[in-house]
Amino acid sequence: MxxxxxxxxxxxxxxxxxxxxxxxxxxxxxxxxxxxxxxxxxxxxxxxxxxxxxxxxxxxxxxxxxxxxxxxxxxxxKPVDQGYRDIKPEEPIDLIIRKITSNTIQSLRDTAEIIDCRELGKAVQILLQAKNVHFFGIGASHIIALDAQQKWLRINRGATAFSDTHLVATQIANAEPSDIVFAISFSGETPEVVKILRLAKMYGVRTISLTKYGPSSVANLAETRLYTSFSMEATFRSGATSSRIAQLHIIDILFLAMASAQYDKIVELLDKTRKATRWLKDNN
Incomplete structure (x- = not known):
């Protein structure tokens, strides 16, 4: 439904x-x-x-x-949502566990409800065709970029995750026709990310954005726009808690959608990387 x-x-x-x-x-x-x-x-x-x-x-x-x-x-x-619950001073550990777990589940559900499957499918096709994907985010969003880079490298895809704008600018200046700049900013207003998207547009590099739901400078500049849910109920959500999980969730969805589209090839690549990392473990 x-x-x-x-x-x-x-x-x-x-x-x-x-x-x-x-x-x-x-x-x-x-x-x-x-x-x-x-x-x-x-x-x-x-x-x-x-x-x-x-x-x-x-x-x-x-x-x-x-x-x-x-x-x-x-x-x-559907059943009534519990909403986001913030922690309080001297909160018991068991209650913190329940609240954070509830907030995370709520964030994932809210994000799933606003996903535009057509836009997501468009992003998957662009990413499948890309020679290199340049993931870019500042602060907590850089963590998401690093996670995405690790996933893409595991399936033999070119991927970078620089936090230095000068290095990203260099990548854009030398981009191949199929390269993608994947901009990550929860607020959608991170100045460095906005500048990088403007530069990508200037050089004709294709772009994907991942922001909170709604219009923003980052989303407005991107060719393909992906969103996570946006709620302001809990103070500590601004510290990249549930929002970070939701962003990782979108990256996981993109990665697995790509894997589904090229199943046999990507399973083979994952097996090769798994064997390589297992060899390191077994030969300490």
């Missing part, structure tokens, strides 16, 4: 136009009523217009109001 309509509305409401935000607030307050309305009826009820309802659906990167209604109906049919 299609879900994620309410999560998209919550994540995007502060970035919508005034009329779109008015519609979003009504839907969030009255979801069961909204899914039985036409766009014209909802526009009249919110003192906006049917066209504004359609624009809201497009702003949420959906195919139309019917698509939004189907996702909201799916949300209403």
């Amino acid at each position: 299609s879900t994620g309509g309410l999560h998209r509305l919550k994540s995007m409401r502060n970035q919508l136009s005034a009329s779109e935000r008015k519609i979003a607030e009504f839907i969030l307050a009255h979801p069961r009523e909204a899914i039985h309305m036409t766009a014209a009826e909802l526009g009249k009820r919110t003192q906006t217009s049917g066209a504004s309802v359609v624009r809201l659906s497009k702003s949420l990167q959906l195919d139309g109001f019917q698509d939004l209604k189907m996702k909201i109906a799916g949300d209403l049919a």
Whole structure:
């Protein structure tokens, strides 16, 4: 069942136009009523217009109001989410374990709900054709870049994960026609990542972005856009906890989708690298 309509509305409401935000607030307050309305009826009820309802659906990167209604109906049919829970001073260890586990699961579920399978499929095809992938992120996002590089190298794919912008600029200047710059920034506003994407665009290098859901400078510059969920409920989420897991989850999905597309070849490559690392272990 299609879900994620309410999560998209919550994540995007502060970035919508005034009329779109008015519609979003009504839907969030009255979801069961909204899914039985036409766009014209909802526009009249919110003192906006049917066209504004359609624009809201497009702003949420959906195919139309019917698509939004189907996702909201799916949300209403599923169990109620627990939401993100922050830790408190002197929290017992067992409660920290339960809260962080719950937050991680929630983040993965929220991210799965906003994945655009068509955009993800597009990214997979681009990555399968790429000679080299230049993963780039700053701070916690660099950890994601390193994880991706390790995966790509295991299947004999050219991959870099520099955190130095000058080195990445060098890679872009010398890029092959099929090379990809894969930009990672949870906020979507990391200045260094924005500059690298602008440089890639200048040199005609293809780009993929991975950011939080919603419009951002990084996503707007990228040719192909991937997203993780975005929630602000828990203070320590800003320290790259659940958000980092969600980013790793997207990298895993991309990697395994590539493996599925070229199954026999990639299994053979993984077996070769596994044997090499096992030899190191056995010959200490």
